[in-house]
Amino acid sequence: xxxxxxxxxxxxxxxxxxxxxxxxxxxxxxxxxxxxxxxxxxxxxxxxxxxxxxxxxxxxxxxxxxxxxxxxxxxxxxxxxxxxxxxxxxxxxxxxxxxxxxxxxxxxxxxxxxxxxxxxxxxxxxxxxxxxxxxxxxxxxxxxxxxxxxxxxxxxxxxxxxxxxxxxxxxxxxxxxxxxxxxxxxxxxxxxxxxxxxxxxxxxxxxxxxxxxxxxxxxxxxxxxxxxxxxxxxxxxxxxxxxxxxx
Amino acid sequence: xxxxxxxxxxxxxxxxxxxxxxxxxxxxxxxxxxxxxxxxxxxxxxxxxxxxxxxxxxxxxxxxxxxxxxxxxxxxxxxxxxxxxxxxxxxxxxxxxxxxxxxxxxxxxxxxxxxxxxxxxxxxxxxxxxxxxxxxxxxxxxxxxxxxxxxxxxxxxxxxxxxxxxxxxxxxxxxxxxxxxxxxxx
Numbered sequence: 058x059x060x061x062x063x064x065x066x067x068x069x070x071x072x073x074x075x076x077x078x079x080x081x082x083x084x085x086x087x088x089x090x091x092x093x094x095x096x097x098x099x100x101x102x103x104x105x106x107x108x109x110x111x112x113x114x115x116x117x118x119x120x121x122x123x124x125x126x127x128x129x130x131x132x133x134x135x136x137x138x139x140x141x142x143x144x145x146x147x148x149x150x151x152x153x154x155x156x157x158x159x160x161x162x163x164x165x166x167x168x169x170x171x172x173x174x175x176x177x178x179x180x181x182x183x184x185x186x187x188x189x190x191x192x193x194x195x196x197x198x199x200x201x202x203x204x205x206x207x208x209x210x211x212x213x214x215x216x217x218x219x220x221x222x223x224x225x226x227x228x229x230x231x232x233x234x235x236x237x238x239x240x241x242x243x244x245x246x247x248x249x250x251x252x253x254x255x256x257x258x259x260x261x262x263x264x265x266x267x268x269x270x271x272x273x274x275x276x277x278x279x280x281x282x283x284x285x286x287x288x289x290x291x292x293x294x295x296x297x298x299x300x301x302x303x304x
Numbered sequence: 305x306x307x308x309x310x311x312x313x314x315x316x317x318x319x320x321x322x323x324x325x326x327x328x329x330x331x332x333x334x335x336x337x338x339x340x341x342x343x344x345x346x347x348x349x350x351x352x353x354x355x356x357x358x359x360x361x362x363x364x365x366x367x368x369x370x371x372x373x374x375x376x377x378x379x380x381x382x383x384x385x386x387x388x389x390x391x392x393x394x395x396x397x398x399x400x401x402x403x404x405x406x407x408x409x410x411x412x413x414x415x416x417x418x419x420x421x422x423x424x425x426x427x428x429x430x431x432x433x434x435x436x437x438x439x440x441x442x443x444x445x446x447x448x449x450x451x452x453x454x455x456x457x458x459x460x461x462x463x464x465x466x467x468x469x470x471x472x473x474x475x476x477x478x479x480x481x482x483x484x485x486x487x488x489x490x
Contacts, residue, residue, distance in 0.1 A: 064461050064465075065457050065458055065460075065461040068457065068460055068461045068464060069442075069457055072435065072442070072460075074441070074442050074457075099468060100464060103464055103467060103468055103471070104436060106417040106471070107417065107421070107432070107436040107437065109417070109418070110327070110417075110418060110421060110433070110436070110437050111323070111437050112319065112320075112323055113323060113326075113327075113418065114322060114323045114326035114327065114332075114335065115319065115322070115323070116318065116319065116322040116335075116336070116339070120322075120336050120339075121318060123340070124315075124318060124339065124340065124343050125315065127340065127343055127344065127347070128310065128311050128314065128315070128343055128347050129311065130308045130311055
């Protein structure tokens, strides 16, 4: 039996590429044409035989990674993460700037405290109220300074109260007490605490040294205390401990 | 187009492209080079890629064009000049005298079918691969090969014929071998 059916059409029919009407026509033809039915069967065999060729060759994992790296888009970190280095840098700059600003001021403030001690001792009248009795000295300051403080009982210690005077620091009145330890004169300075004081004297606890003077400062009860003198640091610290216990 | 979109859209094609490249080149190293070149070219040209275009067909076309200009591709083209896609002789060439032998193919090993594919001219192998392995529509194949759909149909028919001949020849060779082997024992 001869047939003029184009084999191209049979292939297209098998691949589902014919328009519906033409596909119906070919289907009908195949039903009555043994030659085309056999041809179609051959094409089906070829198609089935080729199935194993799908995915026959698989790339290596290493090659896949290489391609992935090749086309990988550089990941941009979230804005917050990208700002962290800039933030750290800005904070560091700010810290250095603040330290740069505060250090000379702190240094000047300590110098001023030392000056108050020296000027008192150099004065012909080192104290305005002369008394070894704390119950005399403390009341003398009433009405002169806007705060009150406690004086420890010094009898029986290495220290003797000499008297007190009114001083000013940062335009604020404060109390200066002169205490003798053997031949050494020690100043106890007491001022109201303030943010400026905090910034100027926020230092670790303990005795510091300034122009050969030993100085210890601390805050308590809203007051800023200084103990300064040329006595040995242990003596300065001992007096400071007595004052801390009293306040 | 967004490069991140390319990364997410192109990588799922990786296995298929590699399989296709290996079939075209017949060699792992050449296939890797071809795929790598394809992705490099695609990434470079992706900014001009128009949304809505068939990405798969676009990638296969790059790979196929890269193959044609590669050493392996030029070698393959020299080995077999492209036949006329005219289907005038297809009618004559289609012989059903081999049908019983074709039936033997069902019992042939997969390796024999693969060998028949591998021995086909490259331009026939690629269109069979695109149709049968990649299951592309004629329209997609036309885009990849840059030929009209009519040419896709005729070339595909011719390629199938060549493949069947190759497969049948191998079956015939095997049948002949069986005959030769069995003759002395009669």
